Structure formats: C-alpha cells, structure tokens
Amino acid sequence: MGARPVSRRQLLGFGGAGAAALMLGTGEWGSGSAFAAPAMKGNPFSLGVASGDPQPDGVVLWTRLAPDPLAEDGMGGMPAKPVRVHYELADDERFRRVVRSGSVVASPELAHSVHPEIRGLRPNRVYYYRFRVGTDISTVGRTRTTPLPWTTPKDLSFAFASCQAWQDGYFTAYEHMADEDLDLVVHLGDYLYEYGVKTNKRGVATDPKFHTETVDLARYRLQYGLYKSEAPLQQAHARFPWIMTFDDHEVENNWADGIPEKDQDPTAFVQRRAAAFQALYEHAPLRHTQLPKGPDVQMYRRLSYGRLADFTMLDTRQYRDDQPCGDGISADCADRFAPDRSLLGTEQRTWVLNGFSRSAARWHVLGNQAPMGQTDHDAGPGTTVWMDPWDGYVAERNRLLAEADNRGVRNLVVITGDRHQNYAWDLKRDYADPESATVAAEFVGTSITSGGDGADMTAEGTRFLAANPHMKFFNGQRGYVRVRVDRKRWTSDFRVLPYVTRPGAPITTRATAVVEDGVPGVQV
Numbered sequence: 001m002g003a004r005p006v007s008r009r010q011l012l013g014f015g016g017a018g019a020a021a022l023m024l025g026t027g028e029w030g031s032g033s034a035f036a037a038p039a040m041k042g043n044p045f046s047l048g049v050a051s052g053d054p055q056p057d058g059v060v061l062w063t064r065l066a067p068d069p070l071a072e073d074g075m076g077g078m079p080a081k082p083v084r085v086h087y088e089l090a091d092d093e094r095f096r097r098v099v100r101s102g103s104v105v106a107s108p109e110l111a112h113s114v115h116p117e118i119r120g121l122r123p124n125r126v127y128y129y130r131f132r133v134g135t136d137i138s139t140v141g142r143t144r145t146t147p148l149p150w151t152t153p154k155d156l157s158f159a160f161a162s163c164q165a166w167q168d169g170y171f172t173a174y175e176h177m178a179d180e181d182l183d184l185v186v187h188l189g190d191y192l193y194e195y196g197v198k199t200n201k202r203g204v205a206t207d208p209k210f211h212t213e214t215v216d217l218a219r220y221r222l223q224y225g226l227y228k229s230e231a232p233l234q235q236a237h238a239r240f241p242w243i244m245t246f247d248d249h250e251v252e253n254n255w256a257d258g259i260p261e262k263d264q265d266p267t268a269f270v271q272r273r274a275a276a277f278q279a280l281y282e283h284a285p286l287r288h289t290q291l292p293k294g295p296d297v298q299m300y301r302r303l304s305y306g307r308l309a310d311f312t313m314l315d316t317r318q319y320r321d322d323q324p325c326g327d328g329i330s331a332d333c334a335d336r337f338a339p340d341r342s343l344l345g346t347e348q349r350t351w352v353l354n355g356f357s358r359s360a361a362r363w364h365v366l367g368n369q370a371p372m373g374q375t376d377h378d379a380g381p382g383t384t385v386w387m388d389p390w391d392g393y394v395a396e397r398n399r400l401l402a403e404a405d406n407r408g409v410r411n412l413v414v415i416t417g418d419r420h421q422n423y424a425w426d427l428k429r430d431y432a433d434p435e436s437a438t439v440a441a442e443f444v445g446t447s448i449t450s451g452g453d454g455a456d457m458t459a460e461g462t463r464f465l466a467a468n469p470h471m472k473f474f475n476g477q478r479g480y481v482r483v484r485v486d487r488k489r490w491t492s493d494f495r496v497l498p499y500v501t502r503p504g505a506p507i508t509t510r511a512t513a514v515v516e517d518g519v520p521g522v523q524v
Contacts, residue, residue: 005217005274005294035084035105037134042067042077044136047225048234049129051143052285053303054184054241056123059143061087062285063131065112069229072209074221080108086132087116093128093140106133111221113282123148124306141238144183147306152362155486156305159495160186160367162247162417163447165193166227169500170201173448173479174232176495176507178239180482185240186311188417189247189369190450191284192220192227194276201501215272220279228283237285244284245299245313247369247418251276254388256322258295270295300348302355309485310361312352316369319345323387329377331384336392343393344400352400356407362517363485364404366414371423372397373442374431379466389418398430405429405439412440413490413515415481420447420454421461422475422494424513425468426521438470438521443492443513445481453499454478456510472524475510482509490515 037044046069050062065085068077082105091097099121106112114131121127124147131138147153159177177185197210214220227233248254251273254261260269277292289298300315320343325333335341344352356364366372370389377384385391404412414427423444428436446454454477461474479496492513497505513524 005271005278005292035082037083037136038079038081040067040077040134040136044078044133045131045138047076047228047283048237049131049138049141050237050285051129051141051241053243053287053301054144054146055303056146056148058117058119058121059127059145059241060115060117060285060287061089061129061131061141061143062113062115063138064114064282065106065133066225069225070207070222071225072218072222074111074218074225075108076111076221076225078108078112082107083112083133085114087129088132089118089121089127089129091127093142095128095130099127110278111282115286115288117287121145123151124153139234139238143241146304147308149304149306152307152487153305155484156309157182157482157484158184158186159480159482160188160415160417160445161448161480162188162445163190163420163450164227164233165190165195165447165450166230167197167199167201168452169449169478170503170505171230171232171448172500172503172505173495173497173507174230174236176497177480178232178235182240182482183305185236185242186367186415187242187244188367188415188445189245190249190417190447191244191246191280192223193249193450194223194252197223197226214276217275217279220275221282224279224283242285243303243311243313243367244286245315245367245369246280246317248317250280251317254323254327255317256320257318259322261327300351304361307360307362308487309363309365310355310359311365311367312355313367314344314352314369315348316343319348321393324392325387327387329384329386331378331382333387333392336385336387337394339395341393342396343390344396349396349400353403353407356404356409359409361410362487363411363413363490364409366412368414368416368442370418371416371442371444372414373423373425373427373444373470374468375464376467377463379463394431401427401439402429405437411490411515411517412520414440414442415483416442416444417447419444420451420476422446422473422477422479422481422496422510423464423471424473424492424494424511424522424524426470426472428470431470440520441490441515441522443481443483443522446475446477446479446494446496448480449478449500451478453501456496472522473511473513477510479507479510488517
C-alpha cells in the first residue's frame with residue numbers, strides 16, 4: 001500500500017524526453033526482447049481497452065496490464081518491472097489491412113498502463129485496434145477519427161453519461177450504449193466514487209479491502225480495478241472513442257481547488273489529489289498533456305468535429321473559489337452573487353471566452369460538470385438553491401452566458417452530469433430578471449447507476465417544475481442522453497432504464513428535446 005504518485009521530474013530522470021515517453025507508455029522504444037512479458041496467471045487485459053480524444057489524424061489508445069485487477073496493493077498482479085506492449089491499428093476488424101503498429105512500454109510507475117498516441121490516420125474514418133503482450137491478445141476495440149476542421153460534416157451522433165456508483169446498480173446502460181450508432185461518447189465525471197464499498201450490488205458484503213475510503217494511490221487503483229472490471233463499461237469503451245473529464249468524486253465529494261469537503265490536513269489533501277489524478281490518468285484514454293503534475297492536471301481542452309461542433313471541456317473543480325455560505329443549500333446567501341466569485345478561475349474563463357470569439361462551429365458544446373441553469377427549490381417568491389453548482393457563482397454564470405451571446409456564438413448548448421436526474425431547460429442571461437433573454441440550452445443527463453433505480457417523477461421533480469419556468473422536462477430514472485446534431489437542429493433523446501438494482505433492464509426513450517439552429521433554448 002506504499003505506492004506514491006509519480007512526478008514528471010521522476011519520469012524525466014529515466015533519461016530524457018524519449019525515456020519519459022517510454023515510461024508514460026506514449027512513445028516507441030526500439031525493438032527486440034527488452035522488457036519481455038513475464039509469466040502471468042490471468043488475462044493481462046482484464047480491464048479492457050479504450051480510445052479517446054479523437055482528432056482528424058489520430059486518437060490515443062489505452063489499456064492497463066492487470067492479470068489480477070483486484071490485488072490489494074493496487075498493482076494488478078504485475079511485477080515491479082517494465083513490460084513491452086505491442087499494438088496494431090487496422091482498417092478492418094480482422095486486421096488484414098494494418099495501417100499502424102508499434103510497441104510501447106508499460107511501467108510499474110503508472111500501474112502498467114499505456115497511452116500510445118496514434119497519428120497520421122485519415123479523417124472521419126473508423127479503425128480497429130488491439131494490444132498484445134507476450135502471447136496474450138486483447139479484445140478488439142473500435143475507434144474513429146474526427147472530420148477535418150474546415151469541413152462541415154452532415155451530422156454527429158454521440159452520447160453523454162456520468163455518475164456510476166458501483167454499488168448502486170448494474171451498468172446495464174452501457175450495454176445499450178454499446179449497441180447505439182455513435183461517433184463518440186462524452187463522460188462528464190463521477191466515473192468513480194471515493195466511498196468505501198462494503199456491499200456489492202446484491203447487498204452481499206465485499207472483501208474488507210474495499211471498505212475504506214479511497215485516499216492513497218493503491219486504494220484508488222483498487223477502486224478503478226473494481227469499476228473497470230464491469231463488462232458493460234468495457235464494451236462501451238471498446239466500441240467508441242471517449243472524451244473524458246472529472247467532477248468531484250474522482251477525488252472527494254464537493255472539493256474546491258485546495259479545499260476538501262471534510263476537515264483534513266492541507267498537505268494530506270494535496271497528496272490525495274495527486275494520487276486521485278494519477279489513478280485517473282492510469283485508467284483513462286487521456287493524452288500525455290493530461291498527465292498530472294503532482295496535484296494539478298490540465299483537463300480543460302477543446303476538440304472539434306469539423307465546423308459542425310466544438311467541444312469545450314470545462315474543469316469546474318481545480319480553480320474554483322470555495323462554495324459560498326458553507327456549501328449546502330440556502331435561501332439567503334448574498335455571497336453567491338459576489339462579482340469576483342469564480343467557478344472557472346481567471347485563466348480558464350479567459351480561455352473559454354476566447355474560444356467563443358474564435359469558434360466557427362455551428363454548435364458550441366460546453367462539457368460541464370454541475371448544472372449551469374438555476375435550480376430553485378421554492379415555488380413561491382423566494383429562491384432556494386444549492387451552493388456547489390453555478391447557482392453559487394451567479395456573476396460568473398451571467399458573464400459567461402452574456403459573452404457567448406455578445407461574441408456571436410451561433411448555438412451554445414451545455415451538457416451536464418452530476419445531478420442523477422434528467423433536465424431540459426433554457427439558460428437565461430439573468431435568472432433574477434423574469435424578462436431575461438434565453439441565450440442557450442442545457443441538457444442535464446442522469447446517472448448510470450448512482451441513486452439506485454430512481455423514478456420517472458419524484459416529489460423533488462414536481463417541485464422543480466413548479467419553481468423553475470425555464471425547465472421544460474424532468475425525469476429521475478437512470479440512463480444516458482443520446483444526441484444527434486446536424487446543420488439544422490440538435491436532438492437529445494433521454495434514454496432511461498426502469499431499474500438498475502437487478503440486471504437485464506430494457507431501455508426506452510423517455511423524451512426527446514430539440515434545439516433549432518439559430519433559436520436559443522429547448523423545445524420539448
């Protein structure tokens with residue numbers, strides 16, 4: 001249990017940038033028998049394969065060698081030595097037309113994860129990939145590059161998801177997602193929860209090694225091993241390239257910059273953040289630019305889908321001010337209106353606004369973690385809201401939405417997770433003004449499992465619909481949102497399951513909401 005997060009300085013200490021690429025599992029490193037595979041007692045690809053952050057000329061691939069993914073030391077049953085991993089990428093599923101091949105080295109410093117970044121591919125094209133270590137061959141993954149930036153593709157299909165507490169239910173939603181016809185998947189955070197897992201999905205006690213909260217690197221790795229052992233999650237990863245970010249639970253509930261939710265020694269929390277971010281990198285298809293630097297990681301970034309759509313992925317945790325008025329919920333928190341309060345931080349906000357000015361995309365998508373629209377709990381004259389989402393940072397929300405309008409963003413659509421509920425609603429310049437203009441649309445997607453089975457309508461949902469006239473749709477079941485975007489409209493299908501506490505649930509489209517090109521707001 002003594003593993004410590006690795007630093008970039010340590011990696012460069014292996015002998016320069018080339019060796020650092022070797023140890024990161026991102027670059028080529030010679031040939032021959034160096035770093036030969038050891039004898040392994042189980043499937044080294046037990047956690048599956050994945051691809052991510054697609055670009056017109058390439059993607060990043062991912063796997064982690066873990067013949068025993070639930071080993072208590074967090075090392076996945078691997079020895080403490082580097083191992084060569086070969087990869088192939090082909091035009092066809094049978095690998096008769098291999099277009100790229102090579103090898104990278106899986107190092108124990110990064111839990112034997114690899115992230116080869118493949119370049120020189122053709123745009124807007126499906127490819128197939130696989131890994132090999134020794135005589136073991138992984139399952140085949142399917143990925144896709146994006147269109148050239150100056151082209152306007154006919155359409156884009158994707159799904160977005162969030163919030164998948166392992167013990168709360170079966171990952172059946174991912175089985176259905178893997179059957180969809182999608183170009184990519186966006187995951188908006190809470191991929192993992194930090195809480196100890198004392199019972200499994202059937203209420204049976206788990207091994208005591210899972211009972212403690214995730215605090216150190218070995219325990220985070222063990223938690224990822226538990227989550228990523230789920231076959232439906234592996235299927236969805238293998239089927240599509242993913243664009244991923246984090247919310248709070250990858251570290252700790254409702255953390256804000258260097259401030260933990262619970263009273264902790266500040267140094268201990270910094271160490272916890274570093275461990276959490278490294279474990280995330282080790283288990284996600286992220287590029288080397290997302291390798292953490294200790295407790296910091298560059299997660300906000302922008303990806304384009306030709307001139308049809310830009311994805312601006314936000315980071316609403318690392319740079320924020322602490323939640324106002326002690327967090328929680330409040331009806332009289334004046335501090336939430338303070339003009340200098342920030343959820344994004346100055347540098348990220350400037351980057352977002354500059355992106356608004358420069359974007360030529362027909363649809364500008366903000367990948368957001370906590371709901372941006374006002375969530376009033378009071379159907380009367382008062383306003384009672386949570387402090388953690390954008391309701392606790394009103395001035396910055398108003399500025400962001402006003403600037404999108406002022407800078408000529410053609411169609412701003414915000415996609416959000418966190419809430420374990422489905423919403424379709426309008427985003428207003430200023431919710432305090434009943435006459436305020438609608439400037440954008442937001443679709444809040446429910447959880448994959450978090451919260452258990454849920455319900456179509458709840459008492460809270462009834463209250464929200466009464467208190468928030470900008471809310472056009474509410475649903476409290478589990479699932480994900482499927483999106484189809486073309487040049488004329490955005491269509492969101494709320495895909496829901498009747499239950500997740502037992503396997504085999506069917507999926508249906510509970511509602512469909514659209515945004516018409518050039519018409520801000522949601523139509524249901």
